[in-house]
Structures are given as C-alpha cells and as structure tokens.
Amino acid sequence: MSSDPRPVFAPARVVSTSPATDRIQRITLQRPPSRKAAPGTHVDVRVRTPKGEDVRSYSVVESNADGSLLTVSVMRAQASRGGSVFMHGLVEGDELACTQPLQNFELRPGAHRYVLLAGGVGITAVIEMGRVLHRLGQDYRFVYVGRSRAQMAYLDELAALHGDRLEVHADDEGSALDVEALVGGLPEQGRTEVYMCGPIRLMDAVRRSWLAHGRPVADLRYETFGSSGWFEPEAFEVEIPELGLRTVVEPDSSLLESLAAAGADMMYDCRKGECGLCEVRIGALQGRVDHRDVFLSDDEKSADATLCICVSRVAGPADGGTGRLTLTL
Ligand code: FES
Structure with missing residues (x-):
C-alpha cells in the first residue's frame, strides 16, 4: 500500500447532508483545494465525542476535480463511541476539521x-x-x-x-x-x-x-476501517497488576480509552489497529480476544499472547460470563 504525505487538517464546512439509507448519512464537506480524491482514498475527520475530541477515518465516495468538495458516507454504529453520532448530527453550515484525501487502498492499474x-x-x-x-x-x-x-x-x-x-x-x-x-x-x-x-x-x-x-x-x-469485530462489543474487565489498576471497558469505549481514563499512560499512535505501537502482553484471559487489528499475524492472533488495545477487545467465554483480561507491562 502506498501513502500520501502527512495528513493536513484544515477547516471544513458541511455543504449538504442527506440519508443514503436509514442508518447511513451522506455528508459533503468543503475544504481548501488539494486534488481530486483518487479511488480508495479516505479523509480523517476530527469528531467531538462525549469523551472529547477524536479522529475518525471515512472513505471518500465522491469528489470534485480539485478535491475541495468531498463526500463521505457514515453509518451510525450500534455501539458508537461517539464519532458516528457526531457525524449524523451535522447539518449544513456546520464547521469541523478534516484532512486532504489520504491514500492507503490504491487501485493498481494493469490487472487483467x-x-x-x-x-x-x-x-x-x-x-x-x-x-x-x-x-x-x-x-x-x-x-x-x-x-x-x-x-x-x-x-x-x-x-x-x-x-x-x-x-x-x-x-x-x-x-x-x-x-x-x-x-x-x-x-x-x-x-x-x-x-x-x-x-x-x-x-x-x-x-x-x-x-x-x-x-x-x-x-x-x-480496506479495514469500517470492518466490525468478530463479536458484538460487550463490557469486560481489565486489570494491570503492576499499576494496581482495574477497570471495566464498556461496549462504547475502547480498551485504550478505558485504561487512559483509569490513569494508565499507554503508548499508541494510529488508533486504527495498523501500527502496532499499542500492542500489550496478555497475562491472563477469561473469554475470547476479539482481535480487530491488521498488525498482528494470524499466528500471533491465535496465540493470544498480545493484543492491540486501540481496537481489540474481549468477549466473554462462549458458555457465558463476563470477559476478564489481565495485562502485563
Ligand atoms: S495505536 Fe496503532 S495499532 Fe494501536
């Protein structure tokens, strides 16, 4: 996969919104010109959630020649962490910040x-x-x-x-x-x-x-964002004995967010399950790890020795009960 230059956030204005289905909202944003969005590009959008500002990525479904008009379509997530709720609340004239089109899913010429x-x-x-x-x-x-x-x-x-x-x-x-x-x-x-x-x-x-x-x-x-996990998000317990920390990860919160809220200073970068910087060792597990990243290999995921805490979660045991996860720093 290739990548564009670093994302540059710029002020953007909502010029139109309309439903594409009853759960998917089509939103057109106007931002400073860059270039026409190539197939497979996405924009990163700063969203406001109950837990503060965050960034979400949305594929560009349409753009004009200079990329100053970008249309995205956003599904209202069932267990939203706030991003899709924010996007669905946008109306014409609202202002936010988004990047130029970014490429990580390039359509390659030359196939038969x-x-x-x-x-x-x-x-x-x-x-x-x-x-x-x-x-x-x-x-x-x-x-x-x-x-x-x-x-x-x-x-x-x-x-x-x-x-x-x-x-x-x-x-x-x-x-x-x-x-x-x-x-x-x-x-x-x-x-x-x-x-x-x-x-x-x-x-x-x-x-x-x-x-x-x-x-x-x-x-x-x-392309991985927008892909759901293997299990519906559910609440589970997490603890880090070295920090004397124990908390519950609610369905609408990520493991990373919950640990940060409980006072743990965890490393991360992409928060999309791509870079691996947030990978943490699993000390003990009750339940099943829902690996949602694209960083770990299949073998690493099967071993359940580590997980990427920005996107991955825990589902309770198949025969019932709450998921529990112990992390080792
Ligand atoms: S922060 Fe990049 S994989 Fe989690």
Whole structure:
C-alpha cells in the first residue's frame, strides 16, 4: 500500500447532508483545494465525542476535480463511541476539521480483471473504484453483499452504472455470497485483483479461501476501517497488576480509552489497529480476544499472547460470563 504525505487538517464546512439509507448519512464537506480524491482514498475527520475530541477515518465516495468538495458516507454504529453520532448530527453550515484525501487502498492499474467486493457500508471504499474501472473499460465484477436491499447504500446508482457486472447478495433474499465459489471460480490465466471492504468475517473468509487456492497474496487488497469485530462489543474487565489498576471497558469505549481514563499512560499512535505501537502482553484471559487489528499475524492472533488495545477487545467465554483480561507491562 502506498501513502500520501502527512495528513493536513484544515477547516471544513458541511455543504449538504442527506440519508443514503436509514442508518447511513451522506455528508459533503468543503475544504481548501488539494486534488481530486483518487479511488480508495479516505479523509480523517476530527469528531467531538462525549469523551472529547477524536479522529475518525471515512472513505471518500465522491469528489470534485480539485478535491475541495468531498463526500463521505457514515453509518451510525450500534455501539458508537461517539464519532458516528457526531457525524449524523451535522447539518449544513456546520464547521469541523478534516484532512486532504489520504491514500492507503490504491487501485493498481494493469490487472487483467478486477473484482470489487463490498459488504454493507464497505461500499464506500470501492464505489469510486467501480466508476473508474467502468470509465476505463476494464474487465471487472462488482459484488455487493448486505442484509437487505433497503440497507444497502447507492444500490440504484450502482445498478444504473454497472448493469449486469453488479451482483447483489442480500441475506433476507436467501442469496448469501458463496465465498468459495467466488474465489474458486476466478480464472487461473492472467492477473485478477480483488479489492474488498466489509465486515471482518466476510474479509477473513475471502482471505482464507484466497490463500487456500494459492492465489498471490499481493492481488488481494482490502480496506479495514469500517470492518466490525468478530463479536458484538460487550463490557469486560481489565486489570494491570503492576499499576494496581482495574477497570471495566464498556461496549462504547475502547480498551485504550478505558485504561487512559483509569490513569494508565499507554503508548499508541494510529488508533486504527495498523501500527502496532499499542500492542500489550496478555497475562491472563477469561473469554475470547476479539482481535480487530491488521498488525498482528494470524499466528500471533491465535496465540493470544498480545493484543492491540486501540481496537481489540474481549468477549466473554462462549458458555457465558463476563470477559476478564489481565495485562502485563
Ligand atoms: S495505536 Fe496503532 S495499532 Fe494501536
């Protein structure tokens, strides 16, 4: 993945908002010109939450030529830590701060064919890729998975542009995506690249199938923010004996936030599960670690020896009870 220069926050103004579905709000921001948002770019937005100011990342679904108008779409999270509530409360004329478009999910030219795979609000990360592939006359499929058509944003626009290249899989229609058929059915000849964004279970199933079929790792590309965890967030207890600290992590709080609120001075940087700076050793565990980062390898996650406290959590034991986590510094 490539990266743009450092994020530069600038004042931005909300120029319009409208619902894309009953849980997804489309918000257009005006900020100083930079450049047109390339496919796969996102902006970082300063949001105000009950716990103070924070930063959230949102894919750019549309922009104008100089990047002064940027549209994002935000899903109201069920266990929101405040970011999506803040974004859904924005109205025309409100002011905030956001960065220029930032790239970490670049659409690479030169493949023989492409598959775009979106689950739920993950559509926001690949919708512009679809427009570009269509415009360039590339060979592509656009696979869109959701609970129901009513909850799938941009469906009409996608159908109008992509015609029969668009495949819709809606759970309530009994047409769930067969991941094995999708990956196993990809042609062996020529390079096929898959770009995906969606729930972690979907992306993990694709990744496992991809590896099982021996396909090149570099040809499977994904965006992670917006991906949920393996379990619904629930309250769990955490303690750090060396600090004499014990607290509860509520469903709407991250482990990092809860430890900071309890007085622990923890290291972190990205707070997106990417850099690994917040990785901490696990001393004892009751329950299951919900690893939500992309920093640790599969083997490291299976070992449950460490976790990234900015995004990962603990779910209670499968047979019931509250999750408990002891950290070792
Ligand atoms: S702060 Fe970067 S992975 Fe947690």
